[in-house]
Amino acid sequence: MSDHQNLLAEQRRALILDEVRRRGGVRVNELTRRLNVSDMTIRRDLDVLARQGAVAKVHGGAVPVAETSSHEPGFEAKSALELGAKEEIARAAARMVAPGSAIALSGGTTTFALAGQLLDVPDLTVVTNSVRVADVFHTAQQVAAAREGRRGTATVVLTGGVRTPSDSLVGPVADQAIGSLHFDVLFLGVHGISVEAGLSTPNLAEAETNRRLMRSARRVVVVADHTKWGTVGLGSFGRLDEVDTVVTDGGLSDETRAEMAEHLPGLVVAGEEE
Incomplete structure (x- = not known):
């Protein structure tokens, strides 16, 4: 992967992380539409962020790392x-x-x-x-x-x-x-x-x-x-x-x-x- 591609991936993951923290969770299908990339690309990004301890993967998306099946996001x-x-x-x-x-x-x-x-x-x-x-x-x-x-x-x-x-x-x-x-x-x-x-x-x-x-x-x-x-x-x-x-x-x-x-x-x- 070139430096330019690495930079794009880093930018994309930073955007994903910001969305997770701001909204309390994200869905893969929403991210594919917003970022105009494939499901596979988004899932790889989430894998990387999960390995870094930045997010926790859930069915269909990701939530902040401290959240589990017992976490309840706010209404907003x-x-x-x-x-x-x-x-x-x-x-x-x-x-x-x-x-x-x-x-x-x-x-x-x-x-x-x-x-x-x-x-x-x-x-x-x-x-x-x-x-x-x-x-x-x-x-x-x-x-x-x-x-x-x-x-x-x-x-x-x-x-x-x-x-x-x-x-x-x-x-x-x-x-x-x-x-x-x-x-x-x-x-x-x-x-x-x-x-x-x-x-x-x-x-x-x-x-x-x-x-x-x-x-x-x-x-x-x-x-x-x-x-x-x-x-x-x-x-x-x-x-x-x-x-x-x-x-x-x-x-x-x-x-x-x-x-x-x-x-x-x-x-x-x-x-x-x-």
């Missing part, structure tokens, strides 16, 4: 990942919501995107353990009141509980509140989803709260972009056969798509709905 760091995919998933999931229904939205950046798509659904009751999701509806109600002299139509029930780094409310208070409620559909965000581990999260308290949400729902819809498939967090909270539908995006490989279709009762790929 996770919001920066797969923005387009999350918006596509949110639009597809919103079409599943009927006026006048009672739904639940778990914490997560994809459910946050979904909340923004539901503001015009009339007579909706929303149960959520996400401070961010609740803020979406609260802000919309304030705007509606200021413009039209009336309150918005959504009724929001915030569970209470202990706040996680991703602004979800979890723990015994949240679990007790959720246990007394019943809703038509739960839209559930996940850290990871796989055949072996099912649905998982880095936060053990959040795992228990998610279990309570699933028990209180007549129908469970997981909203997860393609990078979540094969990722495993510290705590599992649900099996794949407990999920009615997964809504994901078109970034799935053919192999992954076939595996998901084989193990999931229902699979919706945003943008490809019939």
